Amino acid sequence: MTGLLEGKRILVTGVITDASLGFHVAKVAQQQGATVVLTGFGRMRLVERIAQRLPEAAPVLELDVTDQSQLDSLAERVSEHVDGLDGVLHSIGNAPASCLGEGAFMNAPWEDVAATLQVSAYSFKSLATACLPLMSEGGSVVGMDFDNRQAWPAYDWMGVAKAGLESICRYLARDLGPKGIRVNLVAAGPVKTMAAKSIPGFSAFEDAWDERAPLGWDVTNAEPVARTCCALLSDWLPVTTGSMVWADGGFHAISV
Structure with a gap:
């Protein structure tokens, strides 16, 4: 049986550990027939070891989305491993501690807020631009989101x-649509990752989700979110763009 991503070439960013959402997307993508290239930042030896845990070991490139020289060279470096890209997963976000938790919204300094916005939002556009030379009609850019139509406890400037990010997705969809490239976000429920551990009071999210999500929610199981990402990276949603697709057990649809 042919896999959903058979023959596709996918760039997956933001892998830190094997608990990262990016790792799980890469794993499912490979299982569905894709050739995967990973990017990491900082602890590159760790990311390289993590890449060995995939069904097939994947090459790892360094990518600091705040370093324009690394963005400018990304297409060339990716080309050393694949001859083009059919899909890109943006799974990158970071906020200094001052931007999360009680009092953060009112007290975080602009320098920290600016860093949060650059890494967690603007980089979606930066990454898409960097990969554009390798992408052709039918390509798909997918970003990892956490639904922010409302204010969340402790999420503060990351929520902003x-x-x-959600607005950038719509503008990217507008500008890349004429090139035949789709741009979408997956709004995931809370999953226990390195990023989640940095959010004060994350356990409150866990408890609320399992209680309210009609389908229930397992914070230790990232595969349902990964499958949703891979569906968007595939050819099976050819006219879906500028959208936020929920993979949250239905939590978003249920009021208090």
Whole structure:
């Protein structure tokens, strides 16, 4: 049986550990027939070891989305491993501690807020631009989101960044649509990752989700979110763009 991503060439960013959403997307993508290239930042030896845990070991490139020289060279470096890209996963976000938790929204300094916005929102556009030379009609760019149509406890400036990410998705969809490239976000429920551990009071999200999500929610299981990402990276949603697709057990649809 042919896999959903058979023959596709996918760039997956933001892998830190094997708990990362990016890792799980890469794993499912490979299982569905894709050739995967990973990017990491900082602890590159760790990311390289993690890449060995995939069904097939994947090459790892360094990518600091705040370093324009690395963005400018990305297409060339990716080309050393694949002859083009059919899909890109943006799974990158970071906020200094001052931007999360009680009092953060009112007290975080602009320098930290600016860093949060650049890494967690603007980089979606930066990454898409960097990969554009390798992408052809039918390509798909997918970003990881956390639904920010409302304010969340403790999420603060990261929430603002995610709201910006959602707007950037729509503008990217507008500008890349004429090239035949789709741009979408997956709004995932809370999953236990390195990023989640940095959010004060994350356990409150976990408890609320399992209680309210009609389908229930397992914070230790990233595969349903990964499958949703891979569906968007595939050819099976050819006219879906500028959208936020929920993979949250239905939590978003249920009021208090």
